[in-house]
Amino acid sequence: MSDDRKEHALTAWRTLLDAPEIRMDVEDQHDDLLKMADLMEQEGGSLQPNGDNSLERQE
Template sequence: MFDQQKKASLAAWRKMSEQAEADLDPEQQYDELLKAADQMEEQGLITSAEWRQLIRDAGNVFTHNQEETHS
């Protein structure tokens, strides 16, 4: 059960990170990704190392989306 919940949460996080820019502006998307990572860590679904990786990934998504917005 725990592994399924973790996989489902991470899959939802990845899906959110890949949403088209039309769905959310880059700042909103970044905030939502951070909130989701925080919730997973608080629930004990991910380790602090996994949390840090998600935060780095969210930063990369934000940077990429900012570049796309300004192109």
């Protein structure tokens, strides 16, 4: 996965976390976040928590 794609995937993940889609319940949001994280990890990146409760991409 290229750095640009990783950055875009992380941004999309964070956007869904911060502002779920209209009419998306918590379970759907959780499922979508897990699917996105799994896909990102399969393509060569992962999300790691920082000390300030934000997420950072790790390669």
